[in-house]
Amino acid sequence: AHSYTKYNTWTDIVAWMSSMTSSSSGLMTKQVIGNTYEGRAMTVLKIGKASSSTKPAIFMDCGIHAREWISPAFCQWFVKEALSTYGTDSQMTSLLDQMDVYVLPVFNIDGYDFTHKSNRMWRKTRSRRSGSSCIGADPNRNFDAGWCSMGASSNPCSDTFCGYTPESEIEVKNVADFIRRNKSTIKAYLTIHSYSQLLLFPYSYTYDLAADHNELMKVAEGASSALRSLYGTRYTSGPGATTIYPAAGGSDDWAYDLGVKYSYTFELRDTGRYGFLLPESQIKPTCEETMLAVKGAVKFWRRIS
Ligand SMILES: Nc1ncc(C[C@H](C[SeH])C(=O)O)cc1Cl
Ligand SMILES: [Zn+2]
């Protein structure tokens, strides 16, 4: 059965999305934005006070990399927090009154299911193409952002295989199409990964600084200090290229170049002791501190948008 302090199976998450939607009393709706390669429904949860006028929005995805299990756990935690504290927590109430939050709890569902059933360390999608016996592409190298120019491989057997063309992975195309359709309202993009405890922003595909570098850095530092205030967890903030590694085809760079100004990649706990195998005992503290980071960033954005 579903638990917020366990790494839930896809089956449990599907049941959870349905029950949360029906009990959300109008605060949340769900929409399928397309299917994965193996035919699973990519489901976006839209959270926010119902309004006849269009509201500015945040888009957050989790689970783009299959083995990074703490990521989908955070998206589920965020949804629970949003629905359960609306009306009592002033920050969450004003956020959901003034903005909509789109949450994609699991981006790479086929890969996530595969890590539960067979290879815990799988990272990529599960697409197959004649001509290679190797499976899948790295969805975070498959976006049309400096595609395959650096930090990615054109070898289908590589864990950072960039795909045959930009958006060749149907999961990537489904998300890119959704964000393009809604780009006039989407003001912020958050993509949740693990591990390393980093708050990254554009660019990863070049060492050039983003036009909004100073502002992006300020928001990141505010968010990471809010995060640190709870358990003292230390995050490093900065552009991807110099803070983690140069790499092209990432979703944050793509969203930023599309015009989504506040575009961030979170790398959650830990720094390598457990890595992708973060114990379930750390789900709660990780999610609680990350909630503070997201709320801290939103507070900053709402002040200026
Ligand atoms: N634009 C990007 N932003 C963040 C990262 C780091 C993640 C960490 Se798992 C990755 O390697 O895909 C990678 C890229 Cl290409
Ligand atoms: Zn279960």
Ligand SMILES: [Zn+2]
């Ligand atoms: Zn990742």
Ligand SMILES: [Zn+2]
């Ligand atoms: Zn990572």
